Amino acid sequence: MSAEGIEHALRLRREERDRISGDVLDLEAHTVFRLLRSSAPRGETARRWAGVRERAALLWALLDAYRDVLERAERIATGARRPGTGDRRAAVELTALLTGPAVRLAPEVRPVEQRSLLATPGERFTLDEAVAAMDSAFRDVTALISAVDAVWSAVLPRLDTAAAAADAARRLLRDLGSGDPALDACEREIERLREELRADPLGAGSAGAQALERVLADAGRVRARAERAAALRREYGAHREALGRLVARAAGAEEEARRARDLVLVKIASPALPDLPGQAPLLRGRLAALDALVPGGASAPGRAASAPDGTDERGRAGRAPDGTDERGGRWLECAELLAELEHAAEQAARRAEEATGALRELIARRDELRGRLEAFHAKAVRLGLAEDAALDRLYRHARGLLWTAPCDLRQATAAVTGYRRAIEGGAA
Known part of the structure; x- marks a missing residue:
């Protein structure tokens, strides 16, 4: 190599050395790398870390050997006045270091039982080959770091x-x-x-x-x-009051359903009645059990009277002198019971209201049939069919069914339909 070529190569290698050294130091300082190195990984992470640890060791060994070669080259270049011209020998040595397999890795130290007295040559690289090998090892290490960091992140x-x-x-x-x-x-x-x-x-x-x-x-x-x-x-009184209203609503709905059922049993013959819920006594019992968990029961205030320093009448933050909650520390249980009772009461009220609606629908069906029958009768009068004896018998039969208690809805429906069809046939 010429003197200018040697100087150019040395300058590039210095820059390369500084850049690689900075990247390797950043790798060493990486949080994930430090955690893996200082801990004892297990499982799949331990298996992969074992290989990466060897690659990291190779990276440092190559970097140290690379630096050694470059330091030797710089010493030779500094000692020579004009490499390549005044000192041919220095130029030859520098060329060999910069282009030849000057980077040498020392052979691995093995246990004594695996050694031999014969010399074991170390592996050699050119500077370019050493950089490529370092890059490969660096990528292997950073791949593991990235995988671990992705999981942790x-x-x-x-x-x-x-x-x-x-x-x-x-x-x-x-x-x-x-x-x-x-x-x-x-x-x-x-x-x-x-x-x-x-x-x-x-x-x-x-x-x-x-x-x-x-x-x-x-x-x-x-x-x-x-x-x-x-x-x-904080607000037990308000919650308890709302729950009491809900239980009362369920009880009222069930009572209304029973009244509707009693009316239907009198007015409608053999109806298919819906099942009537009877949850009110159970709901009241559960409400009493909830009150038993709270001092004062249903009369417990929503918030105890507070002193200027934020304590209530029972002690700071509602606690007894020994630091325990005077309500037995059972607010968690109270909250769960209250939520369950709210749901049960809401369901009971809904079922009772639905049953009442279904029962009233039977009475409404009878009333609807009555209205239809009278409308058809009025139509017959307008058509001049009022004196028709057959139609009059059909009308009186249907009317007798609808105005007799209990009313058979199936027979009444068939009678009204037959009367309508007879009117339509007579009008034709």
Whole structure:
């Protein structure tokens, strides 16, 4: 190589060395790389990390050897006055270092039982071959880092969301003086998933994704339950009053259904009556059981009187001197019972109202037939068929069925239809 070529090559190699060194240092400082190197991965992550760790070691060994060759070249170039002209020998050495297989990897040190007394030559590379080998190793390492980082970036924020929901529920329950086994189980599962993701992110797979979805749903449920319990403690009086009205509505609807049934039994012959719900006594019993969980029962205020410092008459935050909730820490149970009772009362009221509607429909059907019969009779009069004896018999038969209690709706319907058809035939 000429002197100018050597100087140009050295300048390019210096820039290359600095760039590669910076990239490798960035790799070493990467959070995922440091975590993998300092921890003990398991499963699929451990298997892949074992190979990548060797590639990382090769990367550093090649970089060190590359730097050594470049340092030797720079020392020779510095010692020569004019490489290539004044010092032919320096030019030859520099050419060999810059273009030949000057990068040498020391042979791997093996256990004594695997050694030989014969010399083991190390692997040699040109500078370009060393850069290509370093690039390949670098890509292998960063591929694993990217895979692990992708899993952690996708999963850990969602796991943090679940943990935040669980923490919020824990704070609410602590204030309520209550505990929740479901919350305890949820927190244990969050920690288990976090440890699994830390130790083997690549092995989590679909099972880990399903477990994450479950724990997110569980955390949301326990938080919602705690929030309902806290809201109930703040406004129990209003909730209890609304629930009492709902139970009363269900009881009233069932009583109205019974009255409608009694009327139908008198007015309509052998109707297919709908089943009548009888949930009111049970609902009242459940309401009393709910009141028993709360001091003051149905008369409990929605909010205790507060002192200027925010405490109520029973002590700070509604707690006894020993720090426990004087209501037994049962607000979580109260909230669940109240929600269940609300649903049951709403269902009972709806079923009773539907039954009442179905029963009244039978009376409405009879009244409709009465109206149709009279309308057909008026039509017969307008058509001059009022003196027709056969039509008069049909009319009186249908009228007798409809104005007799109990009324047979099937026979009455057939009689009205026959009368209409007779009118239409007579008019023709």
